[in-house]
Amino acid sequence: MSQFLGVGIMYNPSLQGFFDTYGDAIDYVEVIPDVFLTDNGVGHPNRFALSAGSHEKLCDLSARWPLVAHYVGFSLGTAGYFDQEYLANMVKFQDIYKFKWNSEHLSFSKVHDEEVGEYAVCLALPLPFDGEVLEMFAEKTKKIQAALNTDFLIENNVYFVHIEDEDYLEGVFLKELSEKGNCGMLLDLHNVHANATNFGFDRKQFLDSLDLTSVQEIHIAGGNVIGGMYLDSHSGPCNDEVWELLDYVVPKCPNLRGVTYEFHESYFDKLGNDGILAQINHAREICNKYIKSEVCL
Template sequence: MTRPTVGLLYNPVSPLLIAQAPDLVEYLGVMPDRLWYDFGPNAQGRRFHRTLGAIDELRRCAEGRLTAGHGIGLSLPSAMPLDEAFVDAVAELAADIGFSWFSEHLSVFITPKGAVPNAQAGLGLPIAYDDEVYGIVAGKAARLRQALGCPIALENGAFFTPVPDPDMTEPQFLNRLHAEGRCETLLDLHNLYVNWRNGGETPEAYIAQLDPAAVIEIHLGGGDDFAGFYMDSHSSLTPEPVWETAFAHVAGFPNLRAITYEFQETYYEDLADGLIPELERMHELAETWAPRRRLAHAG
């Protein structure tokens, strides 16, 4: 296995950044939800209308690069059936672009008693880490893998209010999914930082519980302070403590395939001067992966 690739969560300004530094972007995480208009299951006629120009541009950017899908709309932990029409639309895009894996969030975005599946809760809600939710997530992850024909990963969330009295911790939940062959982990290091800044456990304590073999992608990113809390707003470069966590642990994830920086495109002008140095530092991070892996094998 080669070292992990370095890349971006694709957004409308990504082509500008790629044009400036094509060799620094080896990987693109693609959000299908941002490449179509979803008129809902009760739409008259076709439900999903693709933003055709944006998809053409994505195809150009994806040429010669590794790509994976990163969804938000399936809400796997929701206590409701999987939105099969949505799965079909993701599968179509996955085949078109050639996703090597597909990730979703370990959060509830769609509430079970909503009138229509494309209506969202307005926020990623925390889940109860217990057997009941595990059964729902594991079953849907298996179905998704079957439909897309590629590995599935779930991303740890940024929460202000964890659900109390869990049967297992979030890392234990993710470890079980991995151990039972249901899905892998997308470890968002900035989300760990957000949770710690808002009173949760340290990133070190979290990672110590996580099976490192489960991690196939890590996310970097930045946020800002608001009303006494630290937000996962994707509005800044990766904070130094997140880099420290990344450099301390990347070499320990033997199946890591991508290191991804995510930012919100409305902050592009504010971030512009820092983005290429950010990508360069990500490459330095990726280079730390191989030596320790070789040492581990040598040992």
Template structure:
């Protein structure tokens, strides 16, 4: 993906994840949501209520596809059939870009149903970048990798997480889905400085942001997506917006999912911070 393709992507403001619990309410009420993030794997091959709800919601809202099963870092062969299905899904819902996680989920053709971090090595960076290029060729739209959380520093690492991410993005020439809460969490758990991390990655490649809540267990922060966005994450998000400008920021809440109105409150907070920064820049 060249720089112009990224630069021309819409900056959608704050959105929320589309979850089944809210389908009927969204269709009935048509709440003022700027956009929804949709997980293709929850919809591909589904009919009935799920397919019909997606069709009706897609008529009225911008949908952005975000995958969970690409397993871009796996040593198993890329599942090209899966990538083609994702391409079709993105075409169907008019998703201007697609993202998935910088991790692996498949080992020996078994799906571990978890986002497992890669060792920060030259070999892994090269492997992922090659596969991203294949994925981008099939998708024919910009693709972004998301930074994931990890609790134990991957063994055999030869570089920092920031260096690893930078190498892959530049080798593959792809975008970054910057999960701001994952930076806060990894910085706390691994003992590095979150702002120094931002300094070390190519922020000009950011095409989307994630914001999610986490929980404390003793000294460790856990990436549960079951809580409101934390104050530390809001603070770092503001710094990111100051540097990248208005963006497309998604509030993730995947467990103990609250009411639609509560989710919309979180999205409004994300939008307000974005608007405040834009107003300050303009003054």
């Protein structure tokens, strides 16, 4: 079994007080490298520029906890284009910050045009679970995995429309992607909950359809209903269904390395430092039921 790092939190700037007061309660911090830099555009000589103070902040965090990288801007689902510069920056960041592992999403957020360049939609849009998409995506994850000296994971996405006539069920697609793409899985249980709430499938049956040996990280979060759809808004504490899914799936994931709690900084006041601590402690209680303490750091 891979070493279990423990329970971590997704970094956002509202966490400073929590880190000062309860920093010992977490085992690692997950960062989104994209938010620490400015993308000056494809072909720019200084394409990815760290924002002022970002290097110092990342160094401060890494001096206290192991760091994990969760990218949001690669747009691996963009057809016909692979952003070699983005990968080069990923490798550079890995050399500097020594992330325990790296991850991205099963989605696309940019379209590419040979004449004009890149259009960003600023949303993680879902992909159809089709054979062509699988081949295209797996080729990209293989390249990334070969370039990194850590494991590279892909996160299951949330979707708000049903795409007709797909070649694969989502669980089978994710299983095939792990095999063909030589990547691990970041299983976002809140995304599973959101999709199941909006499209009416059985959460546990879906989890059983995955290759859970590929799962190295789990995301947990909260959400809310807007306009009749349940959203992955990361709007506070995890709901009961997500805790139930965590308890269900942790003992079935033999290669699990971490459980990460995500919340959006705009909901900090709803949680407060004690509320965040309660989420971390609840996740740890569940992990401790199934994962022996000697493998925890």
